[in-house]
Structure formats: C-alpha cells, structure tokens
Amino acid sequence: MKKRRSQHWYGKLDKDGFIHRSWMKNQGFPDHVFDGRPIIGICNTWSELTPCNSGLRDLAEGVKRGVWEAGGFPVEFPVMSLGETQMKPTAMLFRNLLAMDVEESIRAYGIDGVVLLGGCDKTTPGQLMGAASVDLPTIVVSSGPMLNGKYRGKDIGSGTDVWKFSEAVRAGEMTLQDFMNAESGMSRSKGVCMTMGTASTMASLVEAMGMSLPTNAALPAVDARRMALAHMTGKRIVEMVDEDLKPSDILTKAAFENAILANAAVGGSTNAVVHLLALAGRVGVDLTLQDFEIGSDIPLLVNCMPSGKYLMEDFCYAGGMPVVLSELKSHLRPARTVLNKDISAHYEGAECFDRDVIHSFDDPVKPAAGLRVLRGNLAPNGAIVKPSAATDSLLETEGEAYVFDSIEDLKANIDRDDLPVTPETILVLKGCGPKGYPGMPEVGNMPIPAKLVKQGVRDMIRISDARMSGTAFGTVILHVSPEAQAGGPLALVKTGDRIRVSASKGALELLVDEQELAARRAAWRPDDPHFTRGYAKLYIDHVLQADRGADLDFLVGKDTRLVTRESH
Numbered sequence: 001m002k003k004r005r006s007q008h009w010y011g012k013l014d015k016d017g018f019i020h021r022s023w024m025k026n027q028g029f030p031d032h033v034f035d036g037r038p039i040i041g042i043c044n045t046w047s048e049l050t051p052c053n054s055g056l057r058d059l060a061e062g063v064k065r066g067v068w069e070a071g072g073f074p075v076e077f078p079v080m081s082l083g084e085t086q087m088k089p090t091a092m093l094f095r096n097l098l099a100m101d102v103e104e105s106i107r108a109y110g111i112d113g114v115v116l117l118g119g120c121d122k123t124t125p126g127q128l129m130g131a132a133s134v135d136l137p138t139i140v141v142s143s144g145p146m147l148n149g150k151y152r153g154k155d156i157g158s159g160t161d162v163w164k165f166s167e168a169v170r171a172g173e174m175t176l177q178d179f180m181n182a183e184s185g186m187s188r189s190k191g192v193c194m195t196m197g198t199a200s201t202m203a204s205l206v207e208a209m210g211m212s213l214p215t216n217a218a219l220p221a222v223d224a225r226r227m228a229l230a231h232m233t234g235k236r237i238v239e240m241v242d243e244d245l246k247p248s249d250i251l252t253k254a255a256f257e258n259a260i261l262a263n264a265a266v267g268g269s270t271n272a273v274v275h276l277l278a279l280a281g282r283v284g285v286d287l288t289l290q291d292f293e294i295g296s297d298i299p300l301l302v303n304c305m306p307s308g309k310y311l312m313e314d315f316c317y318a319g320g321m322p323v324v325l326s327e328l329k330s331h332l333r334p335a336r337t338v339l340n341k342d343i344s345a346h347y348e349g350a351e352c353f354d355r356d357v358i359h360s361f362d363d364p365v366k367p368a369a370g371l372r373v374l375r376g377n378l379a380p381n382g383a384i385v386k387p388s389a390a391t392d393s394l395l396e397t398e399g400e401a402y403v404f405d406s407i408e409d410l411k412a413n414i415d416r417d418d419l420p421v422t423p424e425t426i427l428v429l430k431g432c433g434p435k436g437y438p439g440m441p442e443v444g445n446m447p448i449p450a451k452l453v454k455q456g457v458r459d460m461i462r463i464s465d466a467r468m469s470g471t472a473f474g475t476v477i478l479h480v481s482p483e484a485q486a487g488g489p490l491a492l493v494k495t496g497d498r499i500r501v502s503a504s505k506g507a508l509e510l511l512v513d514e515q516e517l518a519a520r521r522a523a524w525r526p527d528d529p530h531f532t533r534g535y536a537k538l539y540i541d542h543v544l545q546a547d548r549g550a551d552l553d554f555l556v557g558k559d560t561r562l563v564t565r566e567s568h
C-alpha cells in the first residue's frame with residue numbers, strides 16, 4: 001500500500017519525526033495514534049463573530065467521534081471565519097483570503113483528508129476553493145439553518161423580512177419599535193439564515209454536487225440529527241482516504257451542471273454563480289456564465305423565501321434536498337459523489353411529506369425559474385437576473401436611467417423628495433464591482449426611492465456591478481461585467497440614457513450611439529482605489545471579474561505536490 005501522506009510527517013524515525021510527534025503528544029495523544037492510521041483535518045470556521053457558524057464546535061465533536069470509530073485520528077484546526085452580517089466592507093472581499101488560508105493550512109500540515117465545517121455565505125465556497133486546490137479527500141458538513149424566525153406568532157425569514165420591514169418603516173407602515181422587536185425573533189437559534197439565502201443555497205448545491213452526505217443542506221443547526229450526520233461524515237472521510245476519493249473525482253463538469261439545475265429548482269441565490277465559477281476555476285472545469293442557461297427551463301420546486309413563502313425548517317421536514325434531486329432525476333447528469341456512488345444514491349427512496357413546500361416537477365411553484373444571463377453593449381461579458389424573485393412585467397422593458405455614481409451618492413440621495421424618478425425609471429449603480437468597492441458587496445438590490453415607496457411601489461429595475469444578498473428579491477440585474485471601475489460600459493451610463501432589458505432574449509442594451517459612447521470613454525477615468533496596501537491592495541490588483549468568479553488570478557488552478565522540505 002502507498003505510504004500515507006501523514007506518514008511523511010509522523011512516520012519518520014529521525015529528528016523531524018520526533019519533532020512532529022513529540023509536540024503533538026503534549027495534547028495527550030498516545031504513541032499508537034501515529035501508527036499510520038488516516039489523520040483527518042477538521043477545518044473549522046467557528047467564530048463568535050460569525051454567528052451562523054457558532055454551532056460548529058459542537059459539530060466538530062460529532063465528526064471526531066466518527067473519525068475515531070472508523071480508526072482515524074481527528075485533528076481540528078481553525079481557519080479565518082467570514083461573518084457575512086458583521087464584516088465591512090463585505091465578507092466577499094475576504095472569500096479568497098479564506099480560500100488561501102484553507103489551501104495553505106491543508107498543504108502544510110500532515111493530514112490525509114479534510115472535513116470542512118462551514119455555513120455562513122462565504123465560508124462554504126472559500127473552504128471548497130481552498131481544499132480543491134490541494135485535492136486531498138474532502139467532505140463538507142454545514143452549520144445548518146436556524147429555526148424558523150418568529151414575530152407576533154408568524155414565521156419571519158432571515159434577510160428577506162429585513163428588507164420588507166425596512167421598506168415598511170420607510171413607507172410609514174411599521175413603527176421603529178416594532179422593527180426593533182422583530183430583531184430578536186428573527187434569529188432565535190444557532191445556524192445560518194433560514195431562508196433560501198446564499199448559505200442554504202450553497203449547502204444545497206454542495207449536496208447536489210455530491211460533496212456532502214445526503215440531507216446535509218436542510219437539517220436545522222440544532223436538530224440532533226445534524227450531530228449524527230457529523231458523526232457519519234467523520235466515519236465516511238476515513239473510508240474516502242482509503243479509497244483516495246478526491247474533489248477532482250467529484251467536482252466534474254457534470255457535478256457543476258447538477259448544481260446549476262438544483263440552484264434553479266431551489267430558487268437559489270445569485271451568489272452561487274460567482275462561487276461555482278470560482279470553484280470550477282480551481283478544479284480546471286471549463287464552466288462559463290453561459291452554462292447557467294441550462295437551468296433556465298428548470299421550474300422552481302422549493303417554495304422558500306425569498307422566491308416563495310416557507311423557510312428551511314419546513315424544507316427539511318418536507319424531505320429536503322433528496323426530494324428535490326429525485327424530482328430532477330431525468331435532468332441530472334451521472335456524477336460520482338462522496339459516497340463513491342452515483343448522485344442517484346443520494347435521493348433513492350426519497351419521499352415528500354409536504355407538496356406545498358416541495359412541489360413536483362409537473363406542478364411547480366413557478367415554471368422556468370433558473371437564472372437568466374443577459375448580454376449586450378451594457379454588459380459585454382454578461383450580467384444575471386433571478387426571474388423567480390423578480391416582477392415578470394419588468395423583465396421585458398425599456399426605460400430611462402437614473403444613475404448613482406457610488407454607494408455614497410445613492411445613500412445621500414435615494415430618499416430625496418425631489419428625486420426625478422418614476423416607477424418606470426431604471427436605477428443604475430456604479431462602483432460596486434470586485435475592484436470598485438472593493439469586494440463586490442450585496443448592494444445591488446438598491447432601496448426603492450422613498451417617494452415611490454410611499455406611493456406603494458415595491459419593485460423597479462435596478463442594474464449594477466454589485467451582487468445582492470441571496471435573501472433579497474426584486475427585478476435586480478447584477479454582476480454587470482466588466483464592472484465600472486474596470487472601465488466597463490456601465491461606467492459610461494448617464495442619467496437620462498435609455499436602457500433596454502429583455503430577459504427572454506437575454507439582452508441588456510444601452511441605447512446610446514457608438515460615437516457618443518466613444519467620446520464618454522475618452523473622458524473617463526477610474527476612481528482612486530480605496531486601499532493602497534495590504535490584502536485589499538492585492539485583491540484589487542488581482543481580482544478577476546464576476547464572469548470569472550471573482551477569484552484572484554494567481555489562485556486559479558491547483559498544486560497537489562507533497563511538500564518535502566522540513567523546517568528544521
């Protein structure tokens with residue numbers, strides 16, 4: 001049998017082996033755990049500043065039980081944690097930094113396989129990207145969603161109801177006191193956002209790609225069955241090491257296509273696009289924005305906020321992802337999973353217990369719900385829109401632009417009584433792309449101007465180079481590429497220009513003639529960068545555009561070589 005990777009650290013009988021073992025023994029590990037058994041790294045993004053991942057210490061204990069039971073040796077290690085709701089300017093700025101942390105930690109330490117413990121939005125893709133670039137056997141256990149939010153006896157959803165409540169306050173329909181009261185009821189247990197936001201979307205796609213055990217996506221964070229799942233995952237990773245079953249065996253083009261199909265069916269986050277593109281870049285799968293079109297005819301099956309009305313707890317009790325995958329079975333591509341079986345093994349025998357929560361393929365919540373890719377002279381490299389969260393009538397329109405040059409411009413002016421906008425105006429926001437903000441924040445779902453909110457307007461077309469929260473909704477065109485700060489045509493739009501949007505034709509056109517655009521381009525200068533040192537400078541200098549997943553250019557690909565040089 002091939003010498004285990006960890007034996008290059010702990011199996012040596014020289015000075016280096018002494019050093020590697022002796023210092024580990026200060027934790028009370030006996031001699032025999034270094035006998036060549038698989039050493040399993042538990043890569044933990046637990047943090048009190050990432051409340052969504054605050055249950056991961058407990059789950060790590062569950063994983064350890066399973067690893068010991070299967071004859072492995074578990075070692076838990078921390079990596080950077082990204083608290084979506086707590087970090088400024090945006091957690092997305094640091095996704096690639098987490099990926100670097102994960103990648104270098106896995107590579108530098110003497111482990112044979114990895115369990116990724118993540119959950120909050122950027123932690124799942126950041127960990128997967130890093131792990132994929134080393135390509136040791138890897139499996140995911142997610143935080144799991146919070147219990148349903150409750151307010152005045154009704155269910156309320158993370159994020160989605162924040163946007164609704166804050167518009168209601170601005171419209172004078174909700175008091176500030178009620179608004180404050182809703183805070184505590186919204187987040188009443190450990191776990192990630194319990195809407196189908198980015199965290200639950202990514203957990204669902206991880207399950208659809210076969211990178212976790214079945215049911216990982218929806219089991220509530222505090223459900224005892226999640227602890228059992230962690231235990232079973234610990235057992236499974238030890239077997240995966242013996243089978244040498246690596247991310248590169250699982251994350252094939254077919255797996256990404258299955259993720260895209262699943263994203264449509266669950267009404268998943270637009271953020272999945274940048275994360276899947278970035279992950280594909282790590283494993284060398286040729287995935288482009290155009291590939292997301294395979295999801296556009298897939299109906300919305302999961303009736304969860306923001307596209308529907310239920311929450312993740314309901315989704316779990318209705319049967320969770322195995323039911324969704326089963327409904328999609330005639331569309332799913334054959335693909336190997338962490339079980340070393342086809343994806344069909346993840347939904348065999350799945351039963352739906354509530355058809356109002358998970359609809360059947362033939363009786364969907366909405367037909368043709370997948371993300372649409374838009375292109376045209378306003379977005380030569382593409383932009384996206386999520387029809388399931390949009391107003392149908394706004395998806396085919398032409399209107400006049402009102403332009404905000406920056407987020408500060410928007411915040412200072414959006415509530416002005418004399419803002420020259422009508423419900424037909426197209427709001428445009430610049431400077432919120434990867435380089436511009438920097439980090440591509442979730443500000444694309446701009447608030448509706450106060451004077452229109454008061455008239456009852458709740459949706460308008462909004463276009464930007466930003467992202468939006470997976471919990472948000474509206475007719476919001478996002479990820480315009482190239483971004484304004486990189487000199488994309490978005491930088492040239494002026495208030496009063498006409499813009500044409502057609503989701504059905506996949507078009508996004510700025511109706512200004514070429515000569516005028518050339519004159520504007522000649523006069524355009526990028527803004528001064530917001531950061532001139534440190535990681536943020538590295539990010540600004542090297543970040544790829546949204547259509548490439550906003551990874552750093554030098555992180556694309558992988559390096560699976562064993563590090564042989566010792567430190568002493």
Ligand code: FES
Binds near residue numbers: 084119191199
């Ligand atoms: Fe962490 Fe939503 S903010 S999952």
Ligand code: MG
Binds near residue numbers: 084121468470
């Ligand atoms: Mg988010």
